[in-house]
Amino acid sequence: MTGSLWCVGVGPGDPELITRKAARLIETADVVAYHRAGHRPSTARAIAADLIPDGVVEEELVYPVTTGEIDHPGGYHGAMAAFYLECAERLGAHLEAGRSVVLLAEGDPLFFGSSMYVHDLLAERFDAHVVPGVTSVSAASAGLSTGLCLARGRAHRAARHPPRHRDGAPPRRHRRRRHHEAGPHLRERARSTRPGGPARARLVRRAGEP
Numbered sequence: 001m002t003g004s005l006w007c008v009g010v011g012p013g014d015p016e017l018i019t020r021k022a023a024r025l026i027e028t029a030d031v032v033a034y035h036r037a038g039h040r041p042s043t044a045r046a047i048a049a050d051l052i053p054d055g056v057v058e059e060e061l062v063y064p065v066t067t068g069e070i071d072h073p074g075g076y077h078g079a080m081a082a083f084y085l086e087c088a089e090r091l092g093a094h095l096e097a098g099r100s101v102v103l104l105a106e107g108d109p110l111f112f113g114s115s116m117y118v119h120d121l122l123a124e125r126f127d128a129h130v131v132p133g134v135t136s137v138s139a140a141s142a143g144l145s146t147g148l149c150l151a152r153g154r155a156h157r158a159a160r161h162p163p164r165h166r167d168g169a170p171p172r173r174h175r176r177r178r179h180h181e182a183g184p185h186l187r188e189r190a191r192s193t194r195p196g197g198p199a200r201a202r203l204v205r206r207a208g209e210p
């Protein structure tokens, strides 16, 4: 019987933000795989280091390029496509042998994560799953204590006392109004990041890291 692939999000950096499901899968995996740049260790592995069992098979998937020039006939995209195929072959060999493979991803695997490409290459042939993680966007928002999509005025008051149908769902009209009022707020935020606009945008590095 073939093994299962688990693409597991390990969150933005703080090991306490790893989900219990992710922790259980990492602790019981036959193979733990992760991507890393050639010039530094894997961030995803560092986040989950305490959970990786001693002696487990590790598959390091080293990017052929991160910055700078690439010597590949297909350029950057050609090199990356070939690399993802190679990753799928390496992990596919473990799956053929019946091993469970956990592919670690920073944050959430499907939010700009390399594992989504590897997942897509393997999911038709093998049992494949994705375990979501806390994204860097959520960690940055939490780090600033600032909502990403704040509603204003009536919507804010309504949020505290939302009208409810008997089945518990908000009435359709109320849902529409909240959406409408959140729109201008987001446009205002976008304007504030333009040159000459009020300096309200803030850059967050290493959000959610201990």
Ligand SMILES: C[S@@+](CC[C@H](N)C(=O)[O-])C[C@H]1O[C@@H](n2cnc3c(N)ncnc32)[C@H](O)[C@@H]1O
Binding pocket: 012, 013, 105, 106, 107, 108, 109, 110, 111, 112, 113, 114, 134, 135, 136, 137, 139, 140, 204, 205, 206, 207, 208, 209
């Ligand atoms: C390839 S994307 C992966 C995003 C990740 N899958 C997620 O859910 O957040 C990597 C980029 O996400 C951003 N990033 C990842 N972790 C971060 C953190 N803890 N704080 C701020 N930015 C982070 C950085 O810009 C980094 O170059």
